[in-house]
Amino acid sequence: MSSKRKSDKKVQRAAMLLKLSKKGSAMTVNQAMEFAGYEDDELGNQATKKAIYRARDSMETPEKKPQTSRALVAVPANEPPPHGMQAPVARRIVHAVAPTAPSKMRLTCRQAYGQRQHDAEQKKLRQEIFLEACNMWKEECDKKEEAVARGEKYRPKSAEDICIELNQQHKDVLDKRISPRTVREHVKDGRVGGLQRRGPKGRIPEDLYRALCDAIKSYAILSQQEATKVSNLRPGLIKKLNAVVKSKEGPDLRPGRKLFERIERDVADEIDLGKPNRIEQRRAKWSTYSNINQWFTAFKDFLVQHGFAEHVPEEEWAERGELVFG
DNA sequence: GAATTGCGGACAACTCTTGT
DNA sequence: ACAAGAGTTGTCCGCAATTC
Structure with a gap:
């Protein structure tokens, strides 16, 4: 077999893999090339990649990618959920292995609370790193602009490199890396304040929302110090919040658990609504008159x-x- | 060849609808 | 009244194509 025919076969194989991978999971062209038998040094060849794309496109149109449900990882009871559950790479692997929707597995209360706290901490950390990346890239862009104005040349550090550097720096604590794609968009749009939450804007003004968060935080902390309302703290808070929503004039808000869940997510790293504050409970016990007297x-x-x-x-x-020192 | 960008799927937060 | 699912909408971000 001639080397040309061999190479054609590899192109066809890679194109087929690329096409099939579209059905249930995403495979990069490099991965397809690896599976098709290309050597490492051939993987960067743009011409080969283009040939593979052409071959793929000339094949019949692939089926529409099915909607896949979120990756759900089974977690043994009484254990906190593993870190990195939402890593994008993991999502793709799950799709590849199980394109059909897996049956849902409920987390235990403890796992759910642990997950919420972990998510809130990750959100804050990611926000900080993302802001740092934006500032760094903006600085590079400004430097470039200034150099151009002076008629000098300046090669700025790319957004890609900045993100790689920061992701590497925080790889042990950050579940989901920051994307240069988003950093560029934010800086170009002149957006400040870091990553925004997805979805439409809520109807509650920011200051009112913060006040609600603070109120719930205070109430939960006080209840936990009593350590007596473990079983009904959460539903109790939902009822109280609904009563507040219904009793106040202002934005048209409907009572329900959704608002509470939103607030809960935002304060999860500061309190845990599912458990009594045992340390505080012990401290209270220690601080009684009889103990101090003893x-x-x-x-x-x-x-x-x-x-x-x-x-x-x-x-x-x-x-x-009572005593004389000396 | 590196960096950037357009496209589109995934996701999250919301509202609406329906069933209990 | 409430829970749950469907539908809607704006943002994030991966991939591949394009630009520099």
Whole structure:
């Protein structure tokens, strides 16, 4: 077989893989080339890639990519959900292995709370890193502009490189990397404030929304300190929030659990609505009168026993106090 | 060849509808 | 009244094509 025919076969194989991968999972052209038998040094060849694209396009039109449900990972009970559940790479792998919708598996309360807290922390961290990337790239763009104005040449660091650098720096703590695509868009549009949440804007003004978050946070923290309302804290809060929504004039808000869930997501890293504050509960227990009294009695005995102080008879306490140091 | 951009799917947050 | 699913809409971001 001639080398040309061999190479044609590889192009056809890669094109077929690329086409088939569109049906259930996304495969990059490089991956298709690897599977088709191309060597590592051939993977960067643009001409070959173009030939593969042409071959793919000349094949019959692939079926429309089916809608896939979110990747759901089964988590053993009583264990927090694993980190990295939402990594984009993982999503694609799940699609490739199971294109049909997997049956949903409910998380336990503890897993769900753990997941919410983890998500909120990740959101904050990602926001900070994203802002840093935007600032860095903007600085590079400004430098380039200034250099051009002076008639000089300046090769700016690319958004891609900046993101690679930051993602590498934070790879141990960041589940989902930041994308240079988004950094470029934000800087070009002059957007400040970092990543915005997806979806339409809510109807509640920002200051009111923050006030609601603070109110729920305070209420939850106080309840947790009592450590007595574990079982009904969440539903109780939903009912109270609904009552507030219904009683106030302003934006047309409908009562329901959705608003509460939104607030819960936003404050999840600061409180945990599913558990009593055991540490606070213990602290409260320690700080009772009898405990403090016991500590001081023991401390008094220690001081007298080791000769740091002298015990005063009870009838002289009013005049000299309970202990005399010296 | 590296960097950027257009396209489109995925996703998230919302509203609306329907069933209980 | 409430829960759950469907539908809608705006944003994010991966891929491939295009530009520099």
